[in-house]
Amino acid sequence: SSDLTQDPAVSVALGQTVRITCQGDSLRGSYANWYQQKPGQAPLLVIYRRNSRPSGIPDRFSGSSSGNTVSLTITGAQAEDEADYYCNFWDSSGDHLVFGGGTKLTVL
């Protein structure tokens, strides 16, 4: 299956570190991308190709992978990081793109 599983909700204290995970059997050997989406806005690419950041994305955002799990880590979470986060990857076996179900991050 190419489904991607994300925890529906995660919380983090202001200034602390949080890891948001994305799990899927088809992720082994593939890279994932991560998006941040705030209410009423289009998604924003924050990590691509596992651990690359587009220009303008703070370096507190980083990506990693292990086995069938990819992770987005925010080191020193800020209030403005409160948002929904989505992972995605290209399933080359089926030639289609898959998004995870999203994780709502709350910064306490």
Place this chain on the structure above:
Amino acid sequence: QVTLRESGPALVKPTQTLTLTCTFSGFSLSTSGMSVSWIRQPPGKALEWLARIDWDDDRYYSTSLKTRLTIAKDTSRNQVVLIMTNMDPVDTGTYYCARMLRGVIGAFDIWGQGTMVTISS
């Protein structure tokens, strides 16, 4: 500056066909490695990828929706069109077009603002 803008009807009746247009600027879809996708989001729900068209006219579709979707490009007009047939109320949502970061499949670096489409009689 790269921009994309979606346009199309805000309200569509069930069983009708939806046609959405993505008009972009700041890049050319005839440039090697360029690609544009359509992604949608029902209210309060997750993102769902619909279709992708590449610079060389290769086309890819969501497995679950492929029988209902057609994507096409007009390079001279800098437009990508998405046609979705047999619309249903569950297709209600915001429809986005997005440019893929060159050579990085699935990495959409620039998005349109989205267009809300409601399916209702």
